[in-house]
Amino acid sequence: MTDMLPVVVVHGGAGHIPKERSERSTEGVCSAARAGYIILQGGGSSMDAVVGAVTELENNPNFNAGCGSVLNVKGDVEMDAIVMDGKSLGSGAVSAVRNIANPIQLARLVMDKTSHVCLTAEGAGQFARSMGVPEVPQESLITEYSRMRWKKNLEPEANPVEFQMGKMGTVGAVAVDSEGNVACATSTGGILNKMEGRVGDTPCVGCGGYADNSSGAVSTTGHGEAIMKVILARLILFHMEQGQSVEAASDLGLAYMKSRVDGLGGVVTVDPQGHWAARFSSGQMAWAAAQKDTLHYGLYTGEHFTQSIDETDTKHNSHIPMF
Amino acid sequence: MAERFSPDQNREDQKKDLKMSAVVVVHGGAWAIPDELAKASVDGVKVAACEGFSVLKRGGSALDAVEAAVRAMEDNIVFNAGHGAVLNADGEMELDAIIMDGRTLGSGAVSSVKNIANPVTLARAVMEKTAHVMLTSRGANLFAESIGTVTVPTDTLVTEYERKEWEKRKNYVTGVMEDFNAQWVHDTVGAVAVDCAGNVASATSTGGIRNKMVGRVGDSPIIGSGGYADNLSGAVSCTGHGESILKVTLARLILSHVEQGRSVADSSQLSLQYMADRVRGAGGAIVVSPSGQWAATFTTDRMAWAAVDQDVLWYGLDPKERFKEQFSQ
Numbered sequence: 110m111t112d113m114l115p116v117v118v119v120h121g122g123a124g125h126i127p128k129e130r131s132e133r134s135t136e137g138v139c140s141a142a143r144a145g146y147i148i149l150q151g152g153g154s155s156m157d158a159v160v161g162a163v164t165e166l167e168n169n170p171n172f173n174a175g176c177g178s179v180l181n182v183k184g185d186v187e188m189d190a191i192v193m194d195g196k197s198l199g200s201g202a203v204s205a206v207r208n209i210a211n212p213i214q215l216a217r218l219v220m221d222k223t224s225h226v227c228l229t230a231e232g233a234g235q236f237a238r239s240m241g242v243p244e245v246p247q248e249s250l251i252t253e254y255s256r257m258r259w260k261k262n263l264e265p266e267a268n269p270v271e272f273q274m275g276k277m278g279t280v281g282a283v284a285v286d287s288e289g290n291v292a293c294a295t296s297t298g299g300i301l302n303k304m305e306g307r308v309g310d311t312p313c314v315g316c317g318g319y320a321d322n323s324s325g326a327v328s329t330t331g332h333g334e335a336i337m338k339v340i341l342a343r344l345i346l347f348h349m350e351q352g353q354s355v356e357a358a359s360d361l362g363l364a365y366m367k368s369r370v371d372g373l374g375g376v377v378t379v380d381p382q383g384h385w386a387a388r389f390s391s392g393q394m395a396w397a398a399a400q401k402d403t404l405h406y407g408l409y410t411g412e413h414f415t416q417s418i419d420e421t422d423t424k425h426n427s428h429i430p431m432f
Numbered sequence: 433m434a435e436r437f438s439p440d441q442n443r444e445d446q447k448k449d450l451k452m453s454a455v456v457v458v459h460g461g462a463w464a465i466p467d468e469l470a471k472a473s474v475d476g477v478k479v480a481a482c483e484g485f486s487v488l489k490r491g492g493s494a495l496d497a498v499e500a501a502v503r504a505m506e507d508n509i510v511f512n513a514g515h516g517a518v519l520n521a522d523g524e525m526e527l528d529a530i531i532m533d534g535r536t537l538g539s540g541a542v543s544s545v546k547n548i549a550n551p552v553t554l555a556r557a558v559m560e561k562t563a564h565v566m567l568t569s570r571g572a573n574l575f576a577e578s579i580g581t582v583t584v585p586t587d588t589l590v591t592e593y594e595r596k597e598w599e600k601r602k603n604y605v606t607g608v609m610e611d612f613n614a615q616w617v618h619d620t621v622g623a624v625a626v627d628c629a630g631n632v633a634s635a636t637s638t639g640g641i642r643n644k645m646v647g648r649v650g651d652s653p654i655i656g657s658g659g660y661a662d663n664l665s666g667a668v669s670c671t672g673h674g675e676s677i678l679k680v681t682l683a684r685l686i687l688s689h690v691e692q693g694r695s696v697a698d699s700s701q702l703s704l705q706y707m708a709d710r711v712r713g714a715g716g717a718i719v720v721s722p723s724g725q726w727a728a729t730f731t732t733d734r735m736a737w738a739a740v741d742q743d744v745l746w747y748g749l750d751p752k753e754r755f756k757e758q759f760s761q
Contacts, residue, residue, distance in 0.1 A: 187571075198679040198711055204543070204649070205568050225648045226675045229544050230569035232526075232647010306571010307564045308543070315656045315681035334565045338537040340656035340684045347688050370537055 112401060113383030115155070115286045117145035119162045120387060121172050121395035122278025123330045123375030131408055133171045134395035139406050141165040143418060145282060146399035155284035155326075156194055156217070159294035163190075163213040166280035167296055170252045174280040175210055177252050178298020180259040181305050186250045187230075188298055189311040190216040195291035195320035195381075200226050202312035206233040208244050213296045215242060216312070227312060255298075262302040279311055281318060281328030283379045291326040291381055293318035293342070300333060309333025315343035322381055324349050327359075331366075331374015331391060338370045345378055355380050359388040366390070453742055454494075454627050455724045456484035458501045460511050460736035461619025462671040462716030465749065472510040473619070473736035474749050480504040481747070484623055485740035486761050494625040494633035494667070495533050495556075501623035502529075502552040502635045509591050512619040514549050516591050517639025519598045522646050525586055527639055528653040529555040534632035534661035534722075541566040541653040547583045548576055552637045555653070557581070566653065594642075601643045619736075620652055622659060622669030624720045632667035632722055634659040634683075641674065650674025656684035663722055665690045672707075672715015672732060679711045686717055696721050700729035707731075 121138045145162035149155070167175025178186045190212035191202040201220025203212055204227065218240050219228050228236050238244065279297035286292075295317040299309055310333040311317035319342035320326035327342040336342075341362050348358035355378045366372045367390050375389030377396060387396035387407065397406035404418045460477045484501030488494070506514025517525050529551035530541040540559025542551055543566065554576050558567050567575055577583070620638035627633075636659040638652040651674040652658035658674075660683035661667035668683040677683075682703055689699030696719040707713045708731055716730030718737060728737040728748070738747035743759045 200679060205571065223645060224675065225645055225650075226678045227649040227654075228645060228647045229649050230571075230647055232544065232645060235646055304562060304564060304567065304571060305574055306567045306569055308566040308568050309564075313566075313654050313656070314678045315654075315684060319681070334563070337565045337655050338539060340660070340681060343656060343681045343684055 114289065115149035115284065116379060116383045116385055116398065116400040117142055117149060117158050117162060117282060117284040118377040118379055118385045118387055118398040119145065119166070119282040119396065120328065120330055120375060120377045121166060121280050123373070123389045123391040123394040124278045126393050126395065126408070130171065135406060135408055137166060137169045137171055138395045138397040139404060141282070142397035142399045142404060145284060146418060149284065149286055153286070155286040155290050155292035156192065158284040158286065159282040159292045160192060160213055160217055162282040163280055163294040163296050164211050167211050167213060172280050173278055173298045174296040175212065176250050177255060178250055179255050179301045180251065181299070181307070182302045183305055184259055186247055186298060187305070188212040188296070189308060190296040191312045191314065191317045192216045192220055192294045193292065193314065193318055193320040194220070195322040195326055198321060200314050202227040202314065203229070203233040204308045204312040205230040205306055206237070208234070208247055209237050209242055210245050213294050226314065230306070258301055279330040281330060281377065283326040283328050283377050285379055285381060285383050289322065289381050291320050291322055291379060293320040293326040293328045295328045310336035310341070313337060315340045317342065319343050319346055321346060325355065325378060325380040327376055327378045329374060329376050330394065332372040335366050335370045335372020336374055339366045341366060341374065341376065345376060349380060355384045355386040356388060359386050363388060363390040453724045454488035454625070455720050455726050455739065455741045456481055456488060456497050456501060456623060456625040457718040457720055457726050457728060457739040458484065458505070458621070458623040458737065459669065459671055459716060459718050459728065460505060460621050462730040462732040462735035463619060464733040465619070465736060469510060470749060474747060476505060476508045476510050477736045477738040478745060478747050480623065481738035481740050481745060482759060482761065484625060485759060488625065488627055491628065494627040494631045495531070497625040497627065498623040498633045498635035499531060499552055499556055502621055502637050503550050505621035506550050506552060506637055511621045512639045513621045513637040514551060515589050516594065517589060518594055518642035519590065520640070520644050520646050520648070523598060525589055525639055526647070527551040528649060529637040530653045530655060530659050531555045531559060531635040532633060532655065532659055532661040533559070534663040534667055537662060539565050539655050541655065542568070542572040543649045543653045544569045544647055545572040545576065547586060548581060549584050549589065552635050554581060565655065598642060620671040622671060622718065624667040624669050624718050626667070626720050626722055626724055630663065630722050632661050632663055632720060634661040634667040634669045636669045651677035651682070654678060656681045658683065660684050660687060662687060666696060666719055666721040668717055668719045670715060670717045671735070673713040676707050676711045676713020677715055680707045682707060682715070682717065686719055690721065696725045697727040697729065700727050704729060704731045
């Protein structure tokens with residue numbers, strides 16, 4: 110068992126990623142997986158690793174979280190995030206928070222410094238200030254790309270709900286550390302042109318993520334409303350509790366979501382022994398995993414590339430696809 | 433110890449009746465309800481259960497029934513929902529609610545909404561009039577305005593009793609990690625129902641915890657925690673220590689046991705015991721199955737609850753209590 114640990118798996122969102130942006134998304138998740146792995150190898154906890162990985166993705170303007178978040182219908186950025194600790198079932202979440210660079214870190218502060226699990230909107234902002242979290246101008250979170258897509262979706266013929274799959278989604282990570290503790294973290298700007306105050310699955314325990322040392326950890330992405338209706342993260346872990354593998358459980362959960370509520374998405378899943386899976390029912394999901402000094406990654410269905418964790422370049426190396 | 437019970441009657445003989453029997457169950461919060469609130473709480477849940485059942489009797493849906501029952505409790509100042517809700521650390525009222533339709537898994541929720549007398553109705557509007565499941569804070573209020581929901585001044589929603597209690601606690605240090613205390617007010621309200629067509633629904637509404645941090649969201653509006661409904665297994669509404677309920681996704685957990693063949697009563701008891709053991713949280717839950725089995729279970733000192741099933745009104749407050757009367761509209 111020990112050489113399966115530690116492990117970290119990250120995703121950069123399920124959905125249609127335009128080809129011209131796919132390289133950046135692959136690089137981004139690989140870099141985040143490496144960052145998480147370094148933390149684990151240095152003796153950091155699974156919580157430290159998932160927060161570290163997601164922080165990187167929030168800071169990366171190519172992902173819909175933190176900087177690079179999609180805009181709500183008013184052209185503002187409202188962000189959601191969650192962390193969960195599999196040992197204590199402790200959790201921290203923020204919804205509709207504005208003007209901070211790293212919602213995932215604020216979510217962790219909610220867990221560590223308050224007796225609550227979730228803070229929303231203005232209250233989350235007040236708490237951030239009380240913790241000395243720097244307030245950042247909204248402009249610093251908005252990219253040309255997100256502004257362009259927002260404008261496009263203001264047009265009357267646009268269909269944002271359908272179109273929301275045409276962008277990079279929520280980011281997230283799961284990990285198991287050397288002590289066998291699991292954790293998850295998920296962060297997002299939500300869906301394109303959402304109503305002000307719209308909260309999706311991400312900050313809802315059991316939906317955007319769940320972590321329990323007795324079964325495993327999951328971070329989800331995809332159509333938020335559909336994920337909520339089936340409590341996707343918790344559903345996958347129910348299947349694992351009943352003996353399904355990480356892969357089978359993930360596929361069962363995603364298939365149910367598709368058939369019952371017509372929703373598509375993706376997940377990264379890990380069990381306390383270090384078995385992991387990155388599965389998606391959408392066309393693509395940027396993902397990467399680090400385990401046993403090996404980096405695994407993929408984007409399109411069926412892809413599974415590997416290389417040594419020490420190789421820093423995922424663009425130009427020849428990879429051997431594995432299925 | 434978990435208090436559990438379900439009706440005695442043998443539902444086998446009901447199967448002769450092709451028409452499914454409708455059932456509604458309500459709760460007015462699981463906590464150490466003080467004696468001075470006991471009678472009003474029990475009266476309140478009885479009225480709410482009868483309201484819900486009247487809807488079912490006229491052929492209304494489970495969704496209509498749970499909304500009506502919860503509205504009755506939101507309008508009742510004795511409960512911590514709508515009128516009579518508790519105040520946050522800033523002395524303001526922030527309300528949360530959820531409603532869910534077991535047939536479609538459709539759901540609507542609001543968190544931290546202000547100056548709305550019936551958050552459960554607003555939650556239903558989120559479900560029926562938007563492409564979303566949940567709206568929070570100012571966004572939720574803007575939506576309410578856009579559909580013509582009346583805004584009421586906070587003063588009409590706050591009771592003198594609550595102002596006094598809030599003043600007393602104001603001096604209590606907030607933000608400090610504290611162990612869950614069964615004496616905290618958790619009188620969230622909720623309802624579950626199954627209608628004549630076999631559809632189930634659930635609804636939950638609350639003002640949260642007195643003196644909570646501004647923007648604190650508990651379990652109530654979070655799908656799978658404060659409530660859940662699925663025609664394949666049943667409907668649940670939870671109450672108690674919100675943070676604990678969230679950590680174990682209590683509503684969905686209870687139904688996972690039902691899916692594995694356990695009775696609604698056993699499923700509730702097992703789940704509440706798990707919550708006590710794993711995260712040291714206490715609370716209560718009401719459950720109804722698509723076939724009309726139901727249970728009201730709690731691990732707190734008291735829970736005001738009532739149910740109407742086959743024209744019999746059941747209700748209780750203390751553990752093991754089970755009173756009954758004939759239902760009358």
